[in-house]
Amino acid sequence: MEIETVLAPVDGSEAAMRACEYAVAVAERYGADLHVLHVLGEGTTRAIEDGDLTDDDIVAESDRLMDEVAAMAGDVPTSHSTAYGFSATRLTQHPGSVILDAADAVGADFVVLPREPVTGDPEAVIEKAAEYVLAYASQPVLSV
Template sequence: MSTPAPAEALEVDTVLVPVDGSDESVTAVEYAVAIADEYDASVYAVYVVGQDVVRAVEEGAVEADDVSSDSQSFMDDVAPIAAEHDVELRHSTAYGFSTTRKTQHPGSVVLDTADEVDADFLVVPREPMGEGGDVLAKAAEYVLLYASQPLLSV
């Protein structure tokens, strides 16, 4: 009887977590940091801006700088979670929708960002959240179906 080959160990250098400023996003960051800490990896958070906000920016009802400030404020709030575990936390902001690109939606933004930052693992908030309703819930459905990386849905 032959011995089965040992399973290849999972190597994780970057954990991607999409966020939207909600309490569920904070929980997702906590999980992402825990995984990064376990694998001596870093965390990359992408703040996904919802459809209502994107439209408001495009119509001039909301300033893009205000959206950027909200994103930065959220990241400042969760930075201590990563710092407590000595995990590097980087981030960016992305519009989850586009009025000019039909293929741009929250799920594609998450997967595109995962490719751009070479993420090895994804942590995706699954519950409906955010001011626009279900920005990251829509992303989670898509990411669960199409991600090539291992992922945790929280």
């Protein structure tokens, strides 16, 4: 199997960061790049829309997550992006569709994400997307 880009969606949850460790290992094994997608949860999206969070707040959180990822990635080339996991105006926008859209946009050959919900944390949006991504992804998916 040839893998050039591994997609690791993160939301700040412990489970997502653990899954990111697996994504780093896959990228290392195949000499691939790692693209980290910061998926914003429903609460965060509402706070932005209500003006309770600013773009600077989101950038700071995204930078914090990327610093964590950079520390675990070592020499693996990484890039990142941020996406709203939910939309009040687009009902078809949910974490699963956002992850699949990002996988296509960055040309990901492999996706690593946490399993279906186990934590009950409302901000653990990626865990809620696992089943959807597993069912509809065109690339191999590792759900850990």
